[in-house]
Amino acid sequence: MESVSAADYIRWVQTGPSALYSKIKHDAARTLATDENFSARVDEAMLSRVLNAFVWKSEEQNRTLAQSQFTYVQGMNVLAAPFLYTMHELDAFYALNTLLHRHCPTYVQPTLIGVHAGLNLLDICLKFLDYPLYQYLRGKGLKAELYAFPSVLTLSACTPPLQQVIHLWDFLFAYGVHLNILCIVAQLIEMRDTLMKSASPISHLRSLPLLNARSIVLRTLTLLKHLPKNLFDSLAQHTVDFMVELYISE
Amino acid sequence: MASYAYLFKYIIIGDTGVGKSCLLLQFTDNRFQPAHDLTIGVEFGARIVTVGQKRIKLQIWDTAGQESFRSITRSYYRGAAGALLVYDITRRDTFDHLATWLEDARKYSNANITIMLIGNKCDLEAKRAVSREEGESFARENGLFFIETSAKTAANVEEAFVHTAADIHDKIQAGVLDVTNESSGIKLGPTQPNLSSFPSGSAETVRGCC
Secondary structure (H helix, E strand, O other): OOOOOHHHHHHHHHOOOOOOHHHHHHHHOOOOOOOHHHHHHOOHHHHHHHHHHHHHHHHHHHOOOOOOOOOOOOOHHHHHHHHHHHOOHHHHHHHHHHHHHHHOHHHHOOOOHHHHHHHHHHHHHHHHHOHHHHHHHHHOOOOHHHHOHHHHHOOOOOOOOHHHHHHHHHHHHHHOHHHHHHHHHHHHHHOHHHHHHOOOOHHHHOOOOOOOHHHHHHHHHHHHHHOOHHHHHHHHHOOOOOOHHHOOOO | OOOOOEEEEEEEEOOOOOOHHHHHHHHHHOOOOOOOOOOOOEEEEEEEEEEOOEEEEEEEEEEOOOHHHHHHHHHHHOOOOEEEEEEEOOOHHHHHOHHHHHHHHHHHOOOOOEEEEEEEOOOOHHHOOOOHHHHHHHHHHHOOEEEEOOOOOOOOHHHHHHHHHHHHHHHHHOOOOOOOOHHHOEEEOOOOOOOOOOOOOOOOOOOOOO
16 A cells, blocks of 8 residues: 555545445445454444445546446445454555455456456366365355355455454465465365265355364465466456456356 | 255345345244344255145245346346245335346246245334335236235244245146256155165266366
8 A cells, every 4th residue: 555645535534425325334234243343343334434435436536447447336345344343444444445446356346247257266276176076066056156155255254253354364465365266265175074975065155164264374375286377377367357257267 | 854845946036135134044043133244145045844734945045135246146036936025115215126126037037936025124114115005016916926024023924935835836736837847946855765765966967077
């Protein structure tokens, strides 16, 4: 982050409710609502202000952007949460902005184009890294789209506990947020025995087991070594390249 | 214990915040969670109900309401035998959007899908913005079942799911729905003794590479 302007942030906040404000307010109330640590530290109003200011800032910026259009989409509320949990509101706003604009712009478009690409890549990576598990889930009609949508869109922030999310994000920010896809594969492999023994694996995938950042990171780094270069390249591109859907097919 | 005669697939649709996930949770777990996380993509639940003398497993896909998720939602219509179309009786706009939802449902689902229109949050009578008559008349004009529910008090929640199942069951009895066709949203349960020796899952085919 190169600079942070409090004056700008205050200006966007003072502009008042955007067209999406009622939606934002509604969603803010449903953000990590079951996490008591989060609701104790982060006020709903802070979350609404940050997201609403993001909408105003985006409207100013969209005019100069060719491929992308930024606005509020559901899921952004969860992406904002770890920042607000660890930083002051002003820093959280700019950190969120950097994440969305620079590191995963394709994820937060109204079409969620990057998320769909990420889900395809998740299927492809699982197929490559653990074919029996892939085949078993596929036989049950389970594509990543059905069980991994929240984990992809929120960069795993939807899976508690938040303290572990923060450790996982430290890793993702150091190595690249695209590796979240492999972190999800790592989580699936950790529970593979349970999944493969279950006649109804979807019931175990409704929500993933509690995050353990350390073991996920270790496993992800191992998986990474086995990934072919072209697949790694697609992975690395999919969060930022708007042509991503053109070169991903199973 | 896990045996059942049929499996019916349901989809729950409607605007964001109308209480789709809460209806599902009340139905599957008999509880109301006032602080509920926003649904991202699709969530899932299942429960067995009894219709007539038959045990029927309901497999329910609960979809996110926001526009961005519409392309995902659409992929669930096909292969659903029942749809619960939900609005919030305290928010007029959620009722006004029903026509759009219905248009999508008609376009992407089976012609024989059973649709139940649900006016949720009927415990909030003081905040009511859509009359029961309006709900009834929309349902009548569009050939839908109608019920008002409260996911909070559990009022009519059971009825909404079971009544839909009864109608699907009637359609099977009448020969309108073909249980051998996967896209009907219905499967025969694993109760037939001659089939029970099959290890589950292994008989299904997997789409080949590419």
